[in-house]
Amino acid sequence: MRRHLLAVALAATVAVVGLVPAGTAIAAPGNPGPAGPDGPDGPAVTFALLGDTPYGDAQRAVLPHLVDTVNADADIRFVLHAGDVKNGSSTCDDARFADLVQLFGTFDDPFVLTPGDNEWTDCHRTAAGGYLPTERLEAVRRVFFPEPGRTLGRHQLRVATQASDQRHREYRENVLFTRNRIVFATVHVVGSENDLAPWSQLPGGDRPDLRLAEFEARKAAALDWIDTAFATAERTHAPGVLLLMQAEPTETPGFTEIRRRIAERSRGYGKPVLLVHGDEHIYEVEPNYAGVPNLTRLETFGDTATQWLRVTANPRTPGVFSWTTQTVPST
Numbered sequence: 349m350r351r352h353l354l355a356v357a358l359a360a361t362v363a364v365v366g367l368v369p370a371g372t373a374i375a376a377p378g379n380p381g382p383a384g385p386d387g388p389d390g391p392a393v394t395f396a397l398l399g400d401t402p403y404g405d406a407q408r409a410v411l412p413h414l415v416d417t418v419n420a421d422a423d424i425r426f427v428l429h430a431g432d433v434k435n436g437s438s439t440c441d442d443a444r445f446a447d448l449v450q451l452f453g454t455f456d457d458p459f460v461l462t463p464g465d466n467e468w469t470d471c472h473r474t475a476a477g478g479y480l481p482t483e484r485l486e487a488v489r490r491v492f493f494p495e496p497g498r499t500l501g502r503h504q505l506r507v508a509t510q511a512s513d514q515r516h517r518e519y520r521e522n523v524l525f526t527r528n529r530i531v532f533a534t535v536h537v538v539g540s541e542n543d544l545a546p547w548s549q550l551p552g553g554d555r556p557d558l559r560l561a562e563f564e565a566r567k568a569a570a571l572d573w574i575d576t577a578f579a580t581a582e583r584t585h586a587p588g589v590l591l592l593m594q595a596e597p598t599e600t601p602g603f604t605e606i607r608r609r610i611a612e613r614s615r616g617y618g619k620p621v622l623l624v625h626g627d628e629h630i631y632e633v634e635p636n637y638a639g640v641p642n643l644t645r646l647e648t649f650g651d652t653a654t655q656w657l658r659v660t661a662n663p664r665t666p667g668v669f670s671w672t673t674q675t676v677p678s679t
Contacts, residue, residue: 392662393527394423395457397671399430399594399626400464400650402448404438407653411451414653417676419456421658425527426457426505428659430626430648431464431538431594433492440471440484445491449500458505460532463488463521464594464626465539472547480555481547482562489520496520510576516569524577530588530661530668533577535570535606537593539627542567542602563602571609578613588620588661588668595627596645611638618642620668626650631657631673646671 396418402408418424433448434440445467452459468484471477496511497520498504510522524533543563546554574591581589597607614621621643629650637645649655659671 391528391664392660393425393530394421394658394660395527396421396424396427397430397624397646397648397657397659398427399648400432400629401429401653402433402451403435403629403651403653407651408447408451411653412454413679414656414676415451415454417674418656419454424457424658426499427455427459427501428532428592428624429459429461430592430624431462432466432626432650433461433464434466435651436466436470436473437475438466439475439477440467440479440487441477442487442491445487449491452500453502455501457501457503458499459501460499460505460507460523460534460592461492461521462534462592462594463492463536463538465543467492469538469540469543469545472550474549478549478551480550481543482558485562489518493520497523499523510569510573513572516572519566519569519573522569522573524573524580526580526584526586528661529584529586529663530590531577531581531584531586532590533573533592535573535577535591535593536566537570537595537597537603537606537625539595541600542595542606544602567605570606574606574609574613578617581617581619586619587663588622589614589617590622590624590661590669592624594625596625596647597623607638611640611643614640614643620644622646622669624648631655644669649673 402411418427467488468481471479471481471484497507497509499507507523507525509520510516511520521536522534543559547559548554577589597603599607610623619642623637623645626648628647631649632647634645637643648657654676656674657671658674661669
């Protein structure tokens with residue numbers, strides 16, 4: 349766990365990222381999302397950013413208040429969730445998944461989710477039900493991503509999905525869309541060392557061959573999807589890129605290649621890149637991430653149903669991305 353880096357960010361009310369001027373661009377070819385650069389949303393787009401919530405049954409009970417708060421914000425155009433829609437000790441059964449999908453469906457705006465480790469990787473734990481993680485991963489895809497290329501939410505968004513690539517057709521959860529010329533992409537990268545951590549509580553013991561095969565296949569898909577996001581941004585002269593994943597890609601075995609690829613592609617792209625994640629439950633901001641001046645890491649709030657980030661992406665500003673911390677009013 350890191351607990352260094354920019355403690356002042358916790359007290360900041362506004363953060364702005366990016367060190368180079370924004371460029372101009374058009375909507376990505378083939379991107380099915382509505383709203384062009386000068387569409388009804390105007391030059392900037394505002395969205396809600398959540399993560400690691402609802403973290404247990406108590407937060408599940410009060411999360412509707414957060415939903416109501418986000419829905420009441422007329423400027424919000426979509427909701428991003430950085431994964432972990434339950435805590436690691438609650439059950440991973442289909443009934444819980446279905447209940448959460450129903451809850452997320454009450455957001456008025458499109459709801460874009462990337463999976464977390466608590467939804468599948470950690471479901472081997474006895475308290476979580478002792479499930480085979482790969483079986484729960486299939487359930488996550490079936491329940492939370494029922495129609496590839498469409499988000500959850502009352503007003504759904506059509507998105508590009510990696511499922512359209514025959515090499516990675518299982519990865520419907522990796523999606524890409526543009527808003528106001530900015531490229532947004534989710535990449536399935538999770539905690540528990542990105543599934544390298546042994547399934548130690550699985551009945552019958554760990555299954556390292558299955559686990560490592562899952563890791564290698566998903567890593568290959570993630571690397572290709574990162575390349576796709578930046579290739580799209582470069583081809584369309586997008587002024588910014590946002591990557592959303594559950595876990596920070598640290599310099600450890602489960603994440604090293606992904607971290608290096610993000611750093612390499614960000615450096616070559618040269619315009620503002622925001623790497624958003626959750627997992628550690630502490631709001632943090634780290635400019636110059638991995639030594640790349642135009643790459644900023646943003647960790648959203650976690651283990652809370654009362655705090656979230658209100659993010660604005662504006663191609664007409666040098667940094668493109670800015671945000672404010674939000675607290676759900678007491679009821």
